[in-house]
Amino acid sequence: SQTIHQWPATLVQPVGSPLSLECTVEGTSNPNLYWYRQAAGRGLQLLFYSVGIGQISSEVPQNLSASRPQDRQFILSSKKLLLSDSGFYLCAWRSQGTLNQPQHFGDGTRLSIL
């Protein structure tokens, strides 16, 4: 069966520090991968998605970047964190080429910026 892992689960970082959040998927190949951010009391905002290795699409201009160095690995990064980067970050995957499949989510990373 397929599983998705995100780490770390929680992270406290000072303003101006770098960031690296990792997401890996097991049990499937060539998935679509997604990064979302959920601000407190808000819905989910799609940040990035990827349909293949090295292919990244950005949905909103911001202080973050994403990379997909391997088929089942998706990384969210920042060179210098801002206070506004605080939030709950969720990674999701979906099978490609099959229309009737939903996205599946990881357990998220709670990021607090001090």
Added chain:
Amino acid sequence: AQSVTQPDIHITVSEGASLELRCNYSYGATPYLFWYVQSPGQGLQLLLKYFSGDTLVQGIKGFEAEFKRSQSSFNLRKPSVHWSDAAEYFCAVGGMDSSYKLIFGSGTRLLVRP
């Protein structure tokens, strides 16, 4: 533009009472529709999905939803709520392009009175 509206930010029901959470969408073609549930500090779990066919779909945990094209709605229902159903519920609409992106509503927080 594609959008999803969940008009109720909070809903409080008594345990054992029936539940209906509202979702309206705006989408230019036949949408793919989903309901997800999120417990505090957790990722999103898929409750049910609609792609085509029978407009009344059954999901996990005793939930069901009905697709009404004429009303652009996809309301979630449960005949008898349990205290463990207290969570945040998200409606989402997805398209058929290669990204399979989802657009989420802002969520409805369900509180259950004992």
